[in-house]
Amino acid sequence: MAESLLFTFAESLIGKLASGAVHEASLALGVQADLQQMKKSMSLIKAFLLDAEQKKPRSSSLSEWLIQIKQVFSDAEDIVDDFECEALRKHVVNTHGGLTRQVRRFFSISNPIIYRIRMAHEIKDIKERLQKVAADGNTFGLQIIDQDTRVVHVTDTNYSHVNPSNVIGRQDEKQEILKLLLQHDHDGHDKSLSVVSILGFGGLGKTTLAKLVFNDTTIDECFPLKMWVCVSGDFELRNVLIKILNSALNPTNENFKNFETEQLQNRLRNTLQRQKFLLVLDDVWNEYQARWDDLKEILDVGVEGCKILVTTRSHLTATMMCTKSSNSYLLERLSEDDSLFLFVKTAFKEGKEERYPELLEIGKEIVIKCGGIPLAVKTLASSLFSVVGKSKWEAMRDDKIWNLPQKEKDILHALEISYNQLPSHLKPCFVCFSLFCEGSEFFSFYVAKLWEALGFLPPPKENETMHDVAIQFLRELWSRSFLTDLIELSHGYSFKLHDLVHDLAMYAAKGEFQTIYPRSSKISPNARHLAFSDNNLLDQAVIPTGLRTIIFPDEATNEAFFNTLVSRCKYLRFLELSNSIYESLPPSIGKLKHLRYLSLFGNKNLKGLPRSVCNLQNLETLNLNQCTELQQLPKGISKLISLRQLHITTRQLHFPDQEISTLTSLETLTFNSCDNLESLLKGIQLSSLKNLSLHDCGKLKSLSSHVISNLENLVIDNCCELELSMGFGNQIPDLRLKSLAFKSLQQLVTLPQWLQGSVNKLHSLAIADCNNLKELPEWLSSAICLKLLLIEYCSSLQSLPDNLKNLENLTINSCPELCKRYQPWVGQDYHKISHIQKVFVGELEE
Known part of the structure; x- marks a missing residue:
């Protein structure tokens, strides 16, 4: 599905070609005419891309053409970004006249004449390649579509709990589950702890039904302690215990990740003692009896009437966990009437469906194709919300994807149609979620930094931030039912993805975004964004040189891999090294001139940073939070002129206030466990600083009033x-x-x-x-x-x-x-x- 991401890429690249830095560089190199021709060819190709996307290329020749476009666009983006990097370097040289010989040499890596010749040659090469692929586009009979007319209408959201009025056709099922949870085991079988399961294939609404039950007032009255845990594929005992403890009352906000397994067991049993509890284990896949027995033994504290409610797709899991067969509830598909009611409620504003009888008839046909699966019904209906054009409804009903072979319980085709209905600017943002494990909890501020670093967000409007733009995109995805459990926090949102929607993200990301798991396939040579699930996988990786994103696993230690990465992948934008245990970074990291995001959060072994880090003039976020052994920040940090967010843990006695004062883009500054600092930001102005956080700085006595x-x-x-x-x-x-x-x-x-x-x-x-x-x-x-x-x-x-x-x-x-x-x-x-x-x-x- 690479074609679905190209249109936004093309739009972004054409916008960059119009920037001041590119214009100035084109005049200096004498390639202005070539760049104008590049822009013209790109605009023509872009006009073909929407039609290519809608035709869902199945022929190898059209697919190959799209791959060629992706490659030439990527090479063109590298040149444009190189111009912008040179502009930033020039600004730093002009601002910091007293640079050392070493830094001066860095800015003179390329002889100006040789640089001009090389760049002019590369631009002419790309211009010719663009002209060729533009001409080839005429052979596929593609129509010119200049604008993406797919619009998202954002609906009101309900953040914290499932709204019972939004759950259609499940009242009888809810009462059955309540009856199972509230009944007494008169036969005395497993009297103290019994397990009830909701069983059904993906998309039927097992989690929604469980939430409906969990939030019922009768449950509140019967169970003094309620806990909810999303298990997904991770049934490792220690991790499940941590999740359960975090879901129970934790008034002191203890970090249970630092506990040993024995400590976790004791703490949980103490928490559960003398309390009748309901524990929901959502989305369980474990089919190993021994793992369940270990957990059950800990949970069974002898309190009568305690219940566990499990949601699962696996018959084996339900049979293994339930204390008796009658406690397993098989969830069926929605009836056709209930499916239509859900569709109408989602696709139309309240009471407006009567105005559009033709659309309603088409909707009935779409509902039949959904086969009574609520997730499919709601996702497709969300895509049509407030769309009154008959053609778009007919296009969804008649989409050829419905005719492709699929398994009886597979709803990926319905979700793919919803994905195809997304406006082009949302598709690369959505596909980014494929880089994270199923069941992950996302936070808007982190997602915003990822999207921003990769260039997926448009410039903010006046009085807006990039985070505000990202929030708008997230609300649009929510309105399309691509996100779930959206919760408003003090400074943003948290949310999750349904596991089938996560599968969709992985399907749409094939070839470009890839997460490497044990026993997974090799890295695609066309991969641009990589995440590793395990440290042991780093040895096996052959890294493509065109990477833009890499997310390391926790406790990454492979120095040889890291050094190879830095030397090969010079176009990296996003480098996630949180919770790694590297003692130092290679000086060559300063050559990653396109890098926008660098996180070393939680690296307990890192003692210092090479001075070359200060050569990263494009860097927007530097996270050194919880780097508890870091002695000091490198000298020259004032040259990070694009820096917007700086998060620090350091042992140094004196903070480089004057260097920080020159960072005119700095918006967020966080100090955490800086135990030796006594004063901060003395006598300086930071007019751009909007967010300041001070945590656990035990000796800090004074903070500059000018900053406040x-x-x-x-x-x-x-x-x-x-x-x-x-x-x-x-x-x-x-x-x-x-x-x-x-x-x-x-x-x-x-x-x-x-x-x-x-x-x-x-x-x-x-x-x-x-x-x-x-x-x-x-x-x-x-x-x-x-x-x-x-x-x-x-x-x-x-x-x-x-x-x-x-x-x-x-x-x-x-x-x-x-x-x-x-x-x-x-x-x-x-x-x-x-x-x-x-x-x-x-x-x-x-």
Whole structure:
């Protein structure tokens, strides 16, 4: 399906050809006419691509033509990016006149005359190749389609739980599952712990049905402790125990990944003691009896009436886990009437279907082809939401994919049609998900960095960030039912993919995006994006030179492979080395001049970075968080002129404030466990800095007041020596702060006075584990934008400000006096918060 990604690639490349850097370079090299001809040929080829995509090329000649296009476009992109790199280098040379001889030599790698000759030759070669493939396109009878008219209409989303009104045709099934979970085992068989399963093939809605049951009020009344775990293909005991513990109450936010298996077992059994619980194990594939027996022995703590609800596609799994055969519920397809009801509810705005009787008739035919599989019905219907053109409905009904042979329970064809209906700009973004394991939880800020590094996002509009653009793309994919479990967080979203949708991403990604698993096929020579699931696989890998992305597995150690990668793959954009255990990086990493993203998060062995890292002028994100042995940042970091995000853990005593002050693109700065720093950002201005986070910096005493005035988001966590007044006697007028979080600050008695300057901007305020906090200021009542307030583990806090009229979301937990006064319906001050839409007040301690 490579043709489905080419149109967006072509659009992006044509846009780059119009950039100022390319124009300047073309004049200097005398190749302006050649570049104009390249752009003309690309525009013609692009016009053919949408028709080629819609024809779903089955002939080898058309497929080969598309491969040739991909190759020549990739080579052209490399040249364009090279021009942009040279422009950045020139800027750095002009800005940093006092460079060492070594760095000057780096900028003079190519003799200017030789460089001009080489680039001019490559441009002419690409121009001729483009003209040839453009001419070849005429032989396939392809029509010219200049614009992608597929539009996404974003619908409202429901983030946290399944909405019962959106679940069609499963009420009887829900009641049957509830009956199985609530019944008593009168025969005494496995009286303390029984297992119920929901069995059915992919796409029938097993997880949705389980959620419907899980959130039912009768379940809340019957089971004091509820836990939900998505298991997927990983049934390794230690990993499952960690997931269960994380799903149970974890008030201290312990990191169970550091526990040994024996510790995990003991902690879980202690958690489950004396509590009747319901545990949902979603999407279980394990068919090994011994693995299940090991887990069951730990979970069976002798409490009567505890239940486990399992969803699985495997009859063997259901038989093995269920305590008796009658506890296995076989989920059937939706009826035709229910399927049509679901289709109409998804494809039309409420009550609008009667206006379009012709579309409704076509919809009935599409529904029949879906065979009663809810995922297929909903995904196809989502693609047609608010589309009133009859031709598009007919095209979906008559798509030739329906005629291809498929297994009875295979819905990939229906999902492929939905994928083909995606606007071209969403397809490469969606296919990126194939690089991650099935069942992965995604976070919008990470996905945004991946998409941005690969050039999949358009430039943001005024007052927008790249993350905002990525959020819009994610909402579009959600509206098409490609994402599930979308949950709004304080600064973005988390979400997952249905495993069949993940299969679709892998199917669409063939040849270009590839994840290497044990016993998987060899790396495609055309691969541009690679992820490795296991460190042992690195020895076997022959790396294509055109890689743009590589994601290393945890605990990667293979230095020979890493050195080969750096020397061969000079066009890398995204390099993920999180949780690796390399002690150093090769100096040659500085030659990765196209690199946009470099993460060394969690590398406990890394002691230093080579100075050549500072030659990465395109680098936008550098993550050194939790690199606990890192002695200091390399000198020359001021040359990273494109850097937008910098995350740091370092042992150095003095932070290079002056070098950082020259990073005019820097938007996000995070300090974590920088134990030796006593002051930060002294006497400098960072006008572009919007987000600042300080975590576990135990000796930090002062933070520059100049930095605070431009921030939009500020987090201060466990920095107990920090002077929170920041040297301000009064408020900062016109403070831009939108989000503030204070955590584990024993010096916090009342909010600092300067914060009042954010009264017209502050949107969310979170305070946790500040036991000496005695009051909140009354000016919070005048905070017109304050929507979210979270107070946890603040034992000295007695009351809230009156008249929090604009607040929409309030959480109070583990604050004894507050919980008592504001307890819903019974607290003496509950009437003061009863108007707030979402209120959670923790239970009173005994």
